Amino acid sequence: MPIFTNDYPAARMVTIAIIGGSGPEGRGLGLRFAIAGHAVVLGSRDAARANEAAGAVAALSPGAAVSGALNADAARAAEWVVLSVPYEGLDDTVRALAPSLDGKMVVSVVAPLAFEGGQPRAVLVPEGSAAELVQGLVPNAQVTSAFHNLSAKELLKPHERLAGDVIVCGDDAQAKADTVGLVNVIQDLRGVDGGPLSNSRIVEELTALLLYVNMRAKSRATIKLLGLD
């Protein structure tokens, strides 16, 4: 497989903002979306960090359309918005961006986690899940939930094969199908419809379990559904 190419380019180029895009997960997803042919704006609370991240990602994929911006500017500029921020800051971040999220597809990557005695555990979210918290704050956005269980380190190695399925939850059928499509343009990954947004809790919490397994086995295991065509 040649480096930096993709056999499954996106059918339509979309501008995607990644809120919290200067972190490893945000950079990794941004890189993969850019390789697929999308225009990516990595957002940060700090413009210098956003630009630094965009430069680093662009260096990994020459010719890709990656830029940096403040979170608010990134959200405003984008058709689709990916939320890749810690759960602790999610509520404030989404409230601040809410006017720019109206009517857009908003993909939550947020997995609420805490560490207790060095062990990861899932944090109970009063709204059910991080994704449902987001949907409650921006009722006119089409919120989906995806990409929780991927390793940022693997995403940032575009010359190595990824593995696994990305379970996508959402209540809006078109947004869910678009999110599955957004997964499928990343080579070697498969998007799987995981049901309504209320199922997002399961996928978010699975992150804690996978993290436990991976810390214990010093692995970067992902999940795959076997027996699904």
Next chain:
Amino acid sequence: MPIFTNDYPAARMVTIAIIGGSGPEGRGLGLRFAIAGHAVVLGSRDAARANEAAGAVAALSPGAAVSGALNADAARAAEWVVLSVPYEGLDDTVRALAPSLDGKMVVSVVAPLAFEGGQPRAVLVPEGSAAELVQGLVPNAQVTSAFHNLSAKELLKPHERLAGDVIVCGDDAQAKADTVGLVNVIQDLRGVDGGPLSNSRIVEELTALLLYVNMRAKSRATIKLLGLD
């Protein structure tokens, strides 16, 4: 692969009671444990149903040590006890059996599920998970949680290959290791340490998500952790 044999026999033959053993999941697990060389007692609230189930399982694996008994007699006779009953009856069943469970390894297969408009959803358990409910009722038993995400229909076809990982949760290290071993004697399955019993909620709820996917895709998908040696 020859039919009805197992390349990974159990290191030590154990008598295993399956409470709710006349149902499809209980029969399927009983069959697989028996093929591995364990003595299996299929328990039921009805002695005739228990005996019918034992006869049906024995017919699938000639020579296997499978018998039927009332749940209480099965639990009393066994070293290890597997709980394969609906969540609705779990509390009453465990209270009734509690004296026989003391000091034993008790494996909960229970996944609390409900259907809403034809769609499966995970039921919130006040104790966190079905397995923690059990542990609370029998504090002197070593409770683990496993086998939630397997298809009963596939378990009941001993001549076909299984696929997937069984995530095992538990707070007692020896009981968890024994449960992983109990998985590993089933050909083609792999037991994975999924952490403390409080992680059981995640595995139990994953059953609802897998059921959603499988109902939608008319599949019997199981999960596998890729990238784990």
